[in-house]
Amino acid sequence: MDDYPLLNLFWTMLWLFLWVMWFFLLFKVATDIFRDHSLGGWAKAGWLVFVLVLPYLGVFVYLIARGQGMGQRDAKQFKEQEDAFQQYVRKAAGTGGGSVEELSKLSALKDKGDITQEEFERAKAKILA
Incomplete structure (x- = not known):
């Protein structure tokens, strides 16, 4: 352990962390170049070669x-993924949104006594089918 002091270990870990972060940033920029629809093909190629x-x-x-724009594209992609999910x-x-409302209205009618349990079950089966 005398050959490699604790401070050197700290510096090695720091440089390793910075190296990993650098590659993360490099890949993030490269993916953003391809994701940007406002850039044409030559502009994308130019940015990629430059990077x-x-x-x-x-x-x-x-x-x-x-x-x-990179942040805006990230937010837009997140919103699209959330909507798709x-x-x-x-x-x-x-x-579909409507059936939940129909079921709640149907349940309210049953609770008020306007329809019987059998009518409720038939209407529920019809809504869910």
Whole structure:
């Protein structure tokens, strides 16, 4: 343990962490280049070459020039995924939104005594079918 002091271990861990973070940022920028629909093919190719040939300068220039749009594209993608998930859950649960309201109205009618239990079960089966 005398050959590798604790401070050197700390510095090694710090550099490893920064190296991993750098690659994360590089991949994030590269995926954002391809995800941006406002850029044409040549612009995407130019940005990608710039980021790959001069990675530090390319990434920092990209973040300065297009960083705000990067956040907006992330938020838009998250919203689209959330909407798709909600739509899938509604479809899988068999509720288009209207059937839940119909069931609650039907339950209210049964609770008030306007319909019998048998009528409630028939109407419920019809709604859920």
